[in-house]
Amino acid sequence: MAERTQKQRPAPQRSEESVAEAPARSETGEKLKAELDDLLDEIDEVLETNAEDFVKSYIQKGGQ
Amino acid sequence: MALRKILGMETEFGILHRRAGESNPIAASSVLINSYINSLDRAGTASPLPRVGWDFVDETPANDARGMNLLAAMAPEVETHLVNAVLTNGARYYVDHAHPELSTPECADPLSVVLYDRAAELILIESMRQANRNLPHGEEIVIYKNNSDRKGNSYGTHENYLMDRTTPFARVVAGVMPHFISRQIYTGAGKVGSEALGLSSQDVPFQLTQRADFFEEEVGLETTLKRPIINTRDEPHADAKKYRRLHVIVGDANLSQVSTFLKVGTTAIVLCMIEDDYLTRIFRLAHPVQSIRQVSYDLSLRRPMELDDGSTITALEMQWEYFDRARKYADDRGLEAVDQTVGEQVLARWEHVLNCLETDPMQLSDQLDWVAKYRVLNGYRERHDLGWNDARLAAMDLQYHDLRPTKSLFSRLGVETLVSDEDAAVAVSEPPKDTRAYFRGKCLQKWADDIVAANWDSMVFDIGDDPLRRVPMMEPTRGTAAHVGNLLEECATSAELLRRLGS
Numbered sequence: 001m002a003e004r005t006q007k008q009r010p011a012p013q014r015s016e017e018s019v020a021e022a023p024a025r026s027e028t029g030e031k032l033k034a035e036l037d038d039l040l041d042e043i044d045e046v047l048e049t050n051a052e053d054f055v056k057s058y059i060q061k062g063g064q
Numbered sequence: 065m066a067l068r069k070i071l072g073m074e075t076e077f078g079i080l081h082r083r084a085g086e087s088n089p090i091a092a093s094s095v096l097i098n099s100y101i102n103s104l105d106r107a108g109t110a111s112p113l114p115r116v117g118w119d120f121v122d123e124t125p126a127n128d129a130r131g132m133n134l135l136a137a138m139a140p141e142v143e144t145h146l147v148n149a150v151l152t153n154g155a156r157y158y159v160d161h162a163h164p165e166l167s168t169p170e171c172a173d174p175l176s177v178v179l180y181d182r183a184a185e186l187i188l189i190e191s192m193r194q195a196n197r198n199l200p201h202g203e204e205i206v207i208y209k210n211n212s213d214r215k216g217n218s219y220g221t222h223e224n225y226l227m228d229r230t231t232p233f234a235r236v237v238a239g240v241m242p243h244f245i246s247r248q249i250y251t252g253a254g255k256v257g258s259e260a261l262g263l264s265s266q267d268v269p270f271q272l273t274q275r276a277d278f279f280e281e282e283v284g285l286e287t288t289l290k291r292p293i294i295n296t297r298d299e300p301h302a303d304a305k306k307y308r309r310l311h312v313i314v315g316d317a318n319l320s321q322v323s324t325f326l327k328v329g330t331t332a333i334v335l336c337m338i339e340d341d342y343l344t345r346i347f348r349l350a351h352p353v354q355s356i357r358q359v360s361y362d363l364s365l366r367r368p369m370e371l372d373d374g375s376t377i378t379a380l381e382m383q384w385e386y387f388d389r390a391r392k393y394a395d396d397r398g399l400e401a402v403d404q405t406v407g408e409q410v411l412a413r414w415e416h417v418l419n420c421l422e423t424d425p426m427q428l429s430d431q432l433d434w435v436a437k438y439r440v441l442n443g444y445r446e447r448h449d450l451g452w453n454d455a456r457l458a459a460m461d462l463q464y465h466d467l468r469p470t471k472s473l474f475s476r477l478g479v480e481t482l483v484s485d486e487d488a489a490v491a492v493s494e495p496p497k498d499t500r501a502y503f504r505g506k507c508l509q510k511w512a513d514d515i516v517a518a519n520w521d522s523m524v525f526d527i528g529d530d531p532l533r534r535v536p537m538m539e540p541t542r543g544t545a546a547h548v549g550n551l552l553e554e555c556a557t558s559a560e561l562l563r564r565l566g567s
Contacts, residue, residue, distance in 0.1 A: 036443045039476065043440065046471055051459035055214065058462055061089055061162035063076040063219025064287035064313060 066336035066401040067307075070226040070499055070540040071174070071328055073181055074167035075317055076160060076219040077188060078208035078465070084199075089162040092205050094147045096164050097157055099198060100191035101149050118148040118156060118519055128285045129233045129298040129308070150518045152493050152508045153183060154501030161288065163219050164188070164207070169501030170520075170540050173403035174329035174410060176496055178321050179483045183491035185209065185319075189467050190492075209317045210465035211274040214458060216259050218278040220287070221317040223328055226540055227308040229300075231339045236310065237283055237294050239338040242347035243331065243386055244293055244314045245356045246379040248273050249365050250417050251327040253316040254434035256441065256452060256461040260357065268361050269452035270441070272434045274316045276360035282352050287313055293352060301520035303538040310335065314356075319465065319474040321482040322431040326417060329402065329410030333390050336401045342393050347382060348372040363438075365421055380421060387414050429477070436477045437464050503543030503552075511558040527559040535565060 048054040081092040146159040154169030166187060168180035188207050195205045212218050227236070252272030257265050259277045271277075284292035297311040312331070318324040337343050349355050350370040358367055359379045368376035391411060393399075399407025420427045429439040441457050444450070450457060464473040495505025504518060516532060517524045525533045537543055555561040 036439070037447075039440065040443055040447055043444075043473055043476055046463075046473075046476075047456070048459045048463060052455040055455050055458045055462065057082075058078075058080065058208075058213055059215055060078050060213040060217045060219060062217045062288055063161040063163045063165075064222070 066339040066397075067226060067228045068172065068400075068541055069332040069336065069402050070170050070172060071177055071332060072168045072170050072224050073177060073222065073324075073328070074156075074165060074224070075181075075184060075209065075221045076163040076165045077467075078210055078213065078219065079164060080206045080208070082204045082206060084203045090146065090159060093159040093162065093164040095198075096188075096191045096195045096205055096207070097147045097149065097159065099194035100157070100187065103190070103194045118150060118158065118517065123519070124299050125297055127298040129296040130283075150504070150508060151187075152495070152505050153180070153491055154495035154499075154505040155180070155184065155187075156520075157187065161219070164191070169495050169505065170499040171496050171501075172498040172541075173406040174325055174332055175403075175406045175482065176498075177328050178325050179488060179491050180496070181324055182321065182483055182485070182488040185467060186485070186488055186492050189469065192468065206471075207467045208462065208465045209319060209467055210253065210462070211317050212255060212259065212277075214255075214257070214259065214462070218275060218291075220275075220313050221315055223312040223315055223331065225310045225312070225332060225335050226300075226302070227310050227335060228339050229304070229306055229308050231308070233296075233308075235341070236335070236338055238346050238348070239343050240310075240331070240334055241282070241294055241352060242349060242382055243334045244312070245349065245352060245359055245369075246382040246386070247327065247330060248276065248356070248359050249379050249383060249421055250428075250432055251315055251318065251323055252360065252432075252434040253318055253323070253465075254437035254441075254461070256457050258361070265451070265453035270363065270438060271360045272363065273360045275314060276357045279314060279353060279356050293356060302540050307540070316433070317465070318433050319472075320431065320433040320436065320479050322413065322417075322480055323433045325410065325482055326413060329406070330386070330390075330414055332402045333393070333399065333407065333410060334386060336399075337389065337393050340393070340397060342397070343389060345385060345389075347377065363425075365425065380418070383418055387411070387418060390414070430480050433474075433479075436474070436479050437461070440464075440473065440477060497545035497549075500537045500540050500543035502545050503537060503548050506548075506552045507558070507561075510552065511561075514558040525558050525562060527557075527562060533562055535562070 079089050079092050081087040148158040150156055156167040158165055166184045168177060168184060171177045171180055192205055192207055211221060253274050255271050255274045258268035258271060278291050279293050280290045281292040283294045283296060285296050286292060287295060291313060293314050295311050295313045300307045300309045315327055318327060348371055350372045355369045365380045366378045368378050370376055394411060398404060417428060425435055426439060428435045441460055445457055460473060463471060466472050469475060495501040504523060507515060507523060514525050514527055515523055516526045521537050523535050551564060
């Protein structure tokens, strides 16, 4: 089995302060968007009703 | 020759006791575990599960792989007085540092770990169900399989790998440290924001992992503060002249079975290569602690990390090199040490995932936790035009890990599974057939009443007038169905078993 050819690519120019980039966008075809919309509709029904209170109340003791 | 990678995971779960007024996580964790154990007693099965406690003799968490024994105040403690049960599948289920914790039984290959990790989730889900039946109306215990409370507290998901004692520990450190840092690109469970001091939501809107923020040292014995990327705990729970157990604390809790499979599968193969001195290139990162966070914060996967010779490499490039070398290793030496078939599955998945990460990570939203989480959170964020620091996104981040089937966001995302829930349901009570967990689990099924205590490397029987009998189990690869299956079936009593074992 042939080894995968090492890709040569120049190191990207980045400053220390650069903000992390979001992943490359996948094809925003109608179908993908529709699937995501359906999913968001579905989960809307089960989301915590008071997000702020929930996030505030979620405290754990440090573990290992 | 690389040793068979016997492996396992232990997970500390987040716990909330909701609408309870004063909430004490130690008490809640005890209620949770006791409710589960009691429900097994009540099930009235042919082999009711007793309360067999954990035996702490021989536990030496203060032993350090670098050759000392630190009995200083900072060394980890062994809590001996809290709920602590051994299950018939060979797992250990207990309260540790105010969390319910479950250690899988010893497994002989990475896919078996995925199965027993899913079984652990089913046990926690059933535990919630049982505990909540007994709570006052409106109160509820809820379990989260994650590692961060977004307030600076973290709890772990640890991996354990059996290794050859003769492999110099320094070689292990040098070979696996870069893998721990770069594997985050597929093992991360994702997290909104950062808990590192001085970083705002704008600096780090979303990162790949839950745990990177909490690592402050390269190598060390600590597990609860100043956490090291490589943990030096030296407690093999096996013949210490032959074996080392590498105790890995740096990973995230994963719900995606593909993420779990890759996490333990790639690491097991890398450790085999280290044992066989097969790595030709050892990456020496200039700043490992900085790099582990940089990799986590960088969703492009392309931010270069500095090596100590002045050159740079990205996390993705580093993983490609590990993969290429693993592919060659598999062709040269075979993958028996991780099971040949499962090992080839790991390589195939590893290559596929790296290809997708390189072209478009979002293709992996049905395979990797961080991508699945990012897709749904970012979709919600865009739909409602929110900033990343909106509480609703933080809440979704937590709810992704909620183990309640009706509330878990993860369970609604159509992420690929590698094991069926039917098989996992069996693994809830049946041990693996191919490690010493088989002996432990089967003895507990048959003779729980005669077993006083158990731990990883021994079991203690009480067969009446005689003094207690300790059966050593110092070989993780022995005590399998092949070795002792017939014997266990033939013996009617534990006394007979002990006689035939010559104990």
